[in-house]
Amino acid sequence: MQIRIENLSFRYLKSNRDNLQKVSCTIEAGERVALIGHNGSGKTTLAKHLNGLLQPQQGRVFIGNHLIAGESTAQCASKVALLFQNPDDQICMRRVYEEVAFGPKNLGHSSSRLHILVKEALTLFDLSHLSESNPYDLGYSERKRLALASITAMDTPILVFDEPTAGLDEREISLFIGAIHNLQAQGKSVIMITHDMDFVAEHIPRAICLKSGAVAYDGLVQNLFNNEELLSSCSLRPPQVFQLSRHLHHTPRALTPEQFVSTLSRSVQ
Amino acid sequence: MPETHSTLFIPGDSRYHRLHPFNKLAYILLTGVTVYLGPGKSLAAACLIILNAGFAVEAAIFIPLWRVLWRTLLPLALYMGIIHGFFNPANHTVLISLGNMSVYQEGIQFTFTVVLQLSAVLSASLLFAFCTHPADLITAVSQAGWPPALAYLLGSPLLLLPAMRERARTIQAAQRARGLETHGRLSQRFRAVFPLITPLILGAIVEIEQRAIALEVRSFNIPGKKTSWRKVTDSVVQGFFRWGMVTVIIMIVTYRFIN
Ligand SMILES: Nc1ncnc2c1ncn2[C@@H]1O[C@H](COP(=O)(O)OP(=O)(O)OP(=O)(O)O)[C@@H](O)[C@H]1O
Ligand SMILES: [Mg+2]
Numbered sequence: 001m002q003i004r005i006e007n008l009s010f011r012y013l014k015s016n017r018d019n020l021q022k023v024s025c026t027i028e029a030g031e032r033v034a035l036i037g038h039n040g041s042g043k044t045t046l047a048k049h050l051n052g053l054l055q056p057q058q059g060r061v062f063i064g065n066h067l068i069a070g071e072s073t074a075q076c077a078s079k080v081a082l083l084f085q086n087p088d089d090q091i092c093m094r095r096v097y098e099e100v101a102f103g104p105k106n107l108g109h110s111s112s113r114l115h116i117l118v119k120e121a122l123t124l125f126d127l128s129h130l131s132e133s134n135p136y137d138l139g140y141s142e143r144k145r146l147a148l149a150s151i152t153a154m155d156t157p158i159l160v161f162d163e164p165t166a167g168l169d170e171r172e173i174s175l176f177i178g179a180i181h182n183l184q185a186q187g188k189s190v191i192m193i194t195h196d197m198d199f200v201a202e203h204i205p206r207a208i209c210l211k212s213g214a215v216a217y218d219g220l221v222q223n224l225f226n227n228e229e230l231l232s233s234c235s236l237r238p239p240q241v242f243q244l245s246r247h248l249h250h251t252p253r254a255l256t257p258e259q260f261v262s263t264l265s266r267s268v269q
Numbered sequence: 270m271p272e273t274h275s276t277l278f279i280p281g282d283s284r285y286h287r288l289h290p291f292n293k294l295a296y297i298l299l300t301g302v303t304v305y306l307g308p309g310k311s312l313a314a315a316c317l318i319i320l321n322a323g324f325a326v327e328a329a330i331f332i333p334l335w336r337v338l339w340r341t342l343l344p345l346a347l348y349m350g351i352i353h354g355f356f357n358p359a360n361h362t363v364l365i366s367l368g369n370m371s372v373y374q375e376g377i378q379f380t381f382t383v384v385l386q387l388s389a390v391l392s393a394s395l396l397f398a399f400c401t402h403p404a405d406l407i408t409a410v411s412q413a414g415w416p417p418a419l420a421y422l423l424g425s426p427l428l429l430l431p432a433m434r435e436r437a438r439t440i441q442a443a444q445r446a447r448g449l450e451t452h453g454r455l456s457q458r459f460r461a462v463f464p465l466i467t468p469l470i471l472g473a474i475v476e477i478e479q480r481a482i483a484l485e486v487r488s489f490n491i492p493g494k495k496t497s498w499r500k501v502t503d504s505v506v507q508g509f510f511r512w513g514m515v516t517v518i519i520m521i522v523t524y525r526f527i528n
Contacts, residue, residue: 053442077448088472090443092464106448136471154447
């Protein structure tokens with residue numbers, strides 16, 4: 001399902017500047033996009049416009065050719081699932097299984113479908129063995145995975161993750177990578193807000209970069225990292241392998257360690 | 270974020286703001302006692318409301334105070350007005366006849382008195398909450414030589430409530446994002462309350478633990494007298510008025526017992 005944002009502007013009640021300024025972009029079905037930018041650049045604010053938690057003060061938001069204006073968040077939830085930054089704002093049930101079932105149940109899935117969705121999501125994030133536990137007995141990263149599982153179980157065509165990898169270790173991040181590949185295989189769009197440039201370089205082809213509420217860059221991640229001035233003005237830094245390959249004048253510059261090693265071995269031969 | 274976001278306090282430098290917190294507390298107590306136990310119920314309440322309105326104008330908080338007041342009391346007034354206007358057992362003077370039902374004067378009068386009394390107490394309490402920084406209350410209590418634990422107990426709800434309200438909003442937003450209908454029909458709103466309770470209470474318990482640790486690492490329980498960075502000004506005149514109010518409170522209570 002396509003997302004189209006046209007000239008979206010927004011200012012919080014107690015703010016003295018526009019927190020989003022004429023943001024326009026289109027995200028196609030099945031795309032994987034990173035939403036990046038400095039702290040306070042408006043990433044979360046933009047994400048909240050995609051499911052009606054915030055209503056645009058100017059401009060329009062379309063989800064699959066359907067204008068969302070005056071539609072309640074609960075209605076948007078069947079199309080757009082949003083992971084909140086802090087898992088503890090989200091967890092509200094006494095059992096892990098119930099927690100994951102909360103979203104799809106609200107969306108009115110049949111009970112057999114519900115069971116399948118929950119089982120799949122639990123397996124995807126390696127939580128099956130904890131399905132009877134109380135979410136509050138879990139550790140932070142387990143709760144984070146639980147929140148991720150609850151969002152993917154909603155089976156929406158669009159998923160927005162706000163800082164999904166914060167607090168996860170290598171193994172857990174690879175679970176998440178597996179999950180987003182799985183989602184893309186089903187033709188779902190994934191938008192991921194993150195500060196982790198290594199992750200973006202390796203796994204996300206397109207980046208939208210916000211700077212003080214305005215779109216500063218929208219395009220391929222490779223080209224973004226080449227633009228040093230823009231990067232530093234957005235308080236961003238390319239991954240270390242990229243910096244290293246720039247230093248060694250490799251073309252194209254490597255985004256992943258594998259690319260770096262293969263270019264290096266070619267130049268040595 | 271500015272301080273106003275996390276407490277009810279509205280900064281200002283009026284006379285009412287600068288009053289000693291105990292004077293404002295004594296005034297709330299005096300209002301309550303006068304209105305509920307003193308003679309001349311509605312008249313006394315009306316006078317106190319006018320006085321409070323004057324204070325609110327002086328402290329430049331009339332608009333926010335008025336907003337909270339009518340939002341709280343109007344629904345109550347309507348609800349009570351209907352119930353008592355029609356069904357109060359003391360009803361016998363008909364005001365308006367609607368078919369075979371009638372609205373009676375006694376019920377309306379009763380509602381009027383109750384709302385007036387509540388307005389007086391609520392406006393005095395809101396004056397206190399809007400014009401007293403919780404830290405000043407805490408400082409005043411510990412300067413008076415009472416245990417700091419008591420000061421914390423008194424002050425923390427004022428600091429915590431707005432933070433809890435903010436958290437409840439975030440939690441509800443997260444649940445709406447997962448398809449829970451929290452607006453709309455009354456039954457839907459009611460059902461939406463249950464999933465809110467667990468994260469709110471458990472979150473608060475976790476926070477209490479963190480607060481305890483934070484207090485401990487700042488030597489909250491260390492014996493000996495502590496000095497305070499904040500100063501709460503007091504004066505002989507204020508002390509005089511304070512004890513004056515306490516005396517009147519005692520007099521009214523005694524009067525009530527004798528009669
Ligand atoms: N409820 C609010 N009221 C007023 N201003 C707000 C509110 N929420 C956010 N802001 C402001 O809006 C701007 C954008 O905030 P937002 O949370 O969207 O940033 P962000 O890009 O998600 O940052 P981070 O990387 O820290 O999560 C910030 O300057 C922030 O201070
Ligand atoms: Mg954010």
